[in-house]
Amino acid sequence: MTQKIYEDDSYLYEFTATVVSCREVSSGLFDIELDRTAFFPEGGGQYADKGTINGLDVITVSEKDDVILHRVCEPIPAGTAVSGIVDREMRFLRMQNHTGEHLVSGIIHSEFGYNNVGFNFDDKKVTLIVDGPLTDEQITDIENKANEAVFRNAAVTAYYPDAETLASLDYRSKLENIQNVRIVNIEGYDTCACCAPHLKGTAEIGLIKIIGRASDRGGTRLLIVCGRLALEDYQNKHKAVRDIMAALAVKEEETAAAVKKMSADLLEERKRNSDLLCRMAAMQLRTPERSAGGILYAFTDGAGCNELITCLNDMTVESGVTCLLLSGNDEKGYFFVMSNKDASLRQDWDKISSAVKINGGGDDHFRQGKCRSTKEEILSALNKTD
Numbered sequence: 329m330t331q332k333i334y335e336d337d338s339y340l341y342e343f344t345a346t347v348v349s350c351r352e353v354s355s356g357l358f359d360i361e362l363d364r365t366a367f368f369p370e371g372g373g374q375y376a377d378k379g380t381i382n383g384l385d386v387i388t389v390s391e392k393d394d395v396i397l398h399r400v401c402e403p404i405p406a407g408t409a410v411s412g413i414v415d416r417e418m419r420f421l422r423m424q425n426h427t428g429e430h431l432v433s434g435i436i437h438s439e440f441g442y443n444n445v446g447f448n449f450d451d452k453k454v455t456l457i458v459d460g461p462l463t464d465e466q467i468t469d470i471e472n473k474a475n476e477a478v479f480r481n482a483a484v485t486a487y488y489p490d491a492e493t494l495a496s497l498d499y500r501s502k503l504e505n506i507q508n509v510r511i512v513n514i515e516g517y518d519t520c521a522c523c524a525p526h527l528k529g530t531a532e533i534g535l536i537k538i539i540g541r542a543s544d545r546g547g548t549r550l551l552i553v554c555g556r557l558a559l560e561d562y563q564n565k566h567k568a569v570r571d572i573m574a575a576l577a578v579k580e581e582e583t584a585a586a587v588k589k590m591s592a593d594l595l596e597e598r599k600r601n602s603d604l605l606c607r608m609a610a611m612q613l614r615t616p617e618r619s620a621g622g623i624l625y626a627f628t629d630g631a632g633c634n635e636l637i638t639c640l641n642d643m644t645v646e647s648g649v650t651c652l653l654l655s656g657n658d659e660k661g662y663f664f665v666m667s668n669k670d671a672s673l674r675q676d677w678d679k680i681s682s683a684v685k686i687n688g689g690g691d692d693h694f695r696q697g698k699c700r701s702t703k704e705e706i707l708s709a710l711n712k713t714d
């Protein structure tokens with residue numbers, strides 16, 4: 329059984345210990361058991377601590393049957409005195425977010441009776457799932473209460489109650505008939521069973537911000553950032569607002585309205601642009617040229633198949649002449665419509681389709697489709713005179 333230093337002192341980042349055993353688990357990887365450790369193994373939704381033992385990087389930390397194993401890439405013989413260093417910055421950031429999660433879960437439980445049914449901390453944010461619905465207003469209220477608790481610096485304590493005390497205790501994550509249940513209490517806010525290291529007071533959590541909400545199988549999934557992560561989130565969002573202010577030349581309080589107005593203006597401009605393109609295309613299509621082979625043709629860009637057909641129907645063409653209208657560009661390819669009202673267009677179609685990459689359907693008097701050749705290649709095919 330390993331003595332868990334982090335349970336008594338979650339702020340002790342440097343420690344000495346003696347190696348109890350060393351086992352090679354695969355080529356070049358060894359699991360080191362110590363008599364005592366400040367390294368928290370993975371558990372309760374929180375990742376394992378990082379750090380070093382005698383200068384060797386600790387790759388993972390795991391626990392089985394009250395024995396904690398530290399995976400390193402070199403053997404350390406049993407009996408060796410070692411010094412361990414836990415990554416202080418990462419541990420503190422995790423404690424800020426983990427203790428913040430306890431506080432938010434406790435407030436939701438006492439206010440709404442909902443249970444925490446899922447928790448994950450990926451070093452960027454806390455994901456918390458509770459088994460009931462929450463509105464935006466309720467979430468703002470929870471956030472305000474959680475930050476009030478931070479301002480009050482409520483004490484956080486962890487202990488192992490005796491079986492009788494445990495049986496009478498009302499706590500979250502209630503465990504039945506379990507020995508050695510560790511209770512973490514936030515004075516006045518939450519009591520919960522948990523094995524991880526926590527802060528000693530809520531003030532150290534720093535700002536608690538709920539940055540996302542989504543429905544989750546009848547419950548609610550919340551994304552939360554605490555402490556340093558909340559500061560980083562604020563700095564990033566502040567920079568984004570400053571960038572918008574500079575780009576749109578507006579005051580901070582005007583940014584949301586200015587972006588909405590710009591979005592509406594853009595939609596209107598796009599519609600006007602589209603209308604103009606269609607009108608321009610119609611004008612270009614109504615002044616066709618005649619190829620060396622006698623085909624009337626016109627190019628444009630921005631017209632769809634329907635506009636091409638409308639223009640084709642409006643054209644006045646001598647009897648037996650084939651018309652070809654195309655819309656597009658060399659990069660995207662060309663939509664086309666082709667017709668001959670009085671005679672078969674097969675000969676003209678065969679001549680063009682043998683020279684360019686063209687796919688289309690239709691009959692002897694009308695065809696439409698897509699051409700993937702360049703304008704130059706299409707013109708060359710049209711003007712071929714053999």
Ligand SMILES: [Zn+2]
Nearest residue numbers: 426522523524
């Ligand atoms: Zn905990």
